Amino acid sequence: MSEEVGERIATPLVDEAVKKAAVAWVSVAGGPAYALWCLPLDGALLVVTGPGEQSAPGLADADAAEVTLRGDHGGRIVTWPARVTRLRPGTEEWAAAAPLVAAKRLNAPGPVSDLMGRWAAADCALNRLTPAGAPVAGADLPAESLAEQPRAATVVRATRTPFRLHKVRRR
Template sequence: MTQTLALIEEATKKSGLIWVQGPTGPSRALWHVWHEGAAHLVGGPGEQPLEDLGLTDGARATVTVRSKDKGGRLVTWTALVVEPAVRGEEWTSAVAELKGKRLNAPDAERIEERWATECRVLRLEPTGSTVELPSGALTAVPLPTAATTRLPMPAALPRLLRGRRRRG
């Protein structure tokens, strides 16, 4: 069991994203921080979506860790979901780590206050059990999102680019 926990910790620490499957909803890629023996994540308005995963205090989740360099699955483990008390010692410690890893926060100076009032900080504690990795690709249709793609290329752009090559 110690080797399993060491594998879970090492793989999860090095991965920028983990795929979390809660009791309900889809499996979702989430950024996290490994802190004090568990993966910590934050979700809510302005952060990553957690509401449809069913991640409530005491629930179980399945966490899949990918390789940072190759992107392939390394290990899948079972987690116990714990929601620390807001502004409690465990919450404050986790938020200090999460703040350091949060990129491009629109309100970095008041992020802790926003997380306390609008968001949820969760701790995913490894139970020590791993799941055998499937042999298939596990491809799936992308989840609906509010993100948009680029607009079509302007009609004049190819002419502009061709003209640039002749001058160079």
């Protein structure tokens, strides 16, 4: 009986966190969590990955993932298991979801129809992440820090000395 009560209490937490989500940390098969922009729709999160989009190794072919949602100040709100469903071009689900996701995509090159066409033609995946179990909440969260060293990235640059327009005189 206590499990049933706990799930009823946790479900509104997941529902409310999903409604307000713009970024989700998604981990596949116990791997590292990747921060992905997402769009909440009907109690689930929609995520696009692939060439020219965000990277989430293994998500396109996964059946399950773990999703962590955080608040405005970076603190974890809830972590929950998700069922991953890939939406395929040409299906009703794709026709309903892809225009919504494409319209919310920041800095999209070209109109929504071109972006959707690129997603369909390229090896991009539009995935629906649906809650699929009891969330980890409250006392079940780890007490220790889960901070990790940043992953190596090609975008890291060396810090340069600031440019000076004129010579600074000391008195």
